[in-house]
Amino acid sequence: MELKDAVAVVTGANRGLGRHLAEQLLQRGAKVYAAARRPETVDLPGAVPLRLDVTDAESIRSAARIASDATLLVNNAGISTSTPLLAGDLDAVRLEMETNFFGPLAVTRAFAPVVERNGGGAVLNVLSVLSWLHPAGLGAYAAAKAAAWALTGAAREELAPHGITVSALHVAYMDTDMAAAVPSEQKTDPADVAAQALLGIEAGLTEILADETTRYVKRSLAAAPGTA
Template sequence: MEIKDSVVLVTGANRGIGAEWVHQLRERGAAKIYAGARDPRSVVCPDDRVMPIALDVTARGQVLAAAELANDVQIVVNNAAVSYRQPLIGGDVDRIHAEFETNVFGLVYVTEAFAPVLRANGGGAIVNALSAVSWFSFPGMAGYSATKSAAWNLTDALRLELADQGTLVVALHSGAVTTPMGDNFPIDKIEPTQVVSAALDGLQAGQTEVLADDISRVIKSTLTSDPSRYAAILGG
């Protein structure tokens, strides 16, 4: 999938990894970038290629309106996410609901709305920002980890469902990143630049899965219920 001259939608584009997506897409020559955020005024617009749009991925009506507006999109980056550091037992169940609504159902709402747009524009691609915790429940982050595991499974399903229309579906995994969300993970972190660069390289190469760092590669290689796998990450 070519990045140069492409039209891209990025959700959660106002900060962290989302802002880095906008930056690197510009660097690689994207023709237009729809930068979705709950508050579009929070999006940095270095030039007229960046078009902020109001996009709360949990609001289906707003998602559908975005798809009608951005009907020239060729690449969708499902980046928007929330996380809360709390225990599963004794934690706030409403916060777990909120994590699923954004990280899982938001991904479904956006993909459902934009799949016909991508089909009309030749197939294109979808990049789903997942995590190493798709395969690993991080202590104190069970709700968030569960959402990423669900999103991983949904990504596989979407890849199968959209294959006939020629849409590439990419699963992007990484460990903790130096962002406000990444502060919830008290372990070594990588920079957003590394994650987005790996994702764009993989997208251009037509890869269906991108492992952006050593942690995601280690976890993927040790998929098991054996508790000893946690030692590689937590140093136990």
């Protein structure tokens, strides 16, 4: 997909990776709707602030009406509550699933017809290495991202006849607020991740693996747990 003159909607664009994605899209000549639950927190020159809460159906419908010229959707908004599945608070588990799975699903359902009407385009889902690696302490996040990976594959097949490509971005720790407690040497620069993601969209890649940890885990999927 050519990003110059594209019209992008980036969820969670007020900080972290989302802000880098929005900023680099602007630098490439795209129009950018910088979506956030609180649009007043968007401080990116040139971007169009857009109220969008991925857990609020009316907010999503309103955003799709406003950004009626969209050709690229970036499902970036997400949360991590560090909740285990069995011992953790069930409401927190549900919140992770609502935000990290049902949120991108609802936003994609709202914007796919918009993108199709505008001649087709692309969807990028920001996932995680934990789509494939499932540590107990982050069970809720891993389960939601695994479900979002399945969503990405199914949506790719469903939207292909409508001229819409669907890509997944997988990444381990980034230097963002979500990973503030992680030592800096273990974290990737989110600006670099954003650049890789946009190059992947331009190349039509179905999966973009943004760091060596993610590439190693993906290569290891064929090995069953507990086997040589």
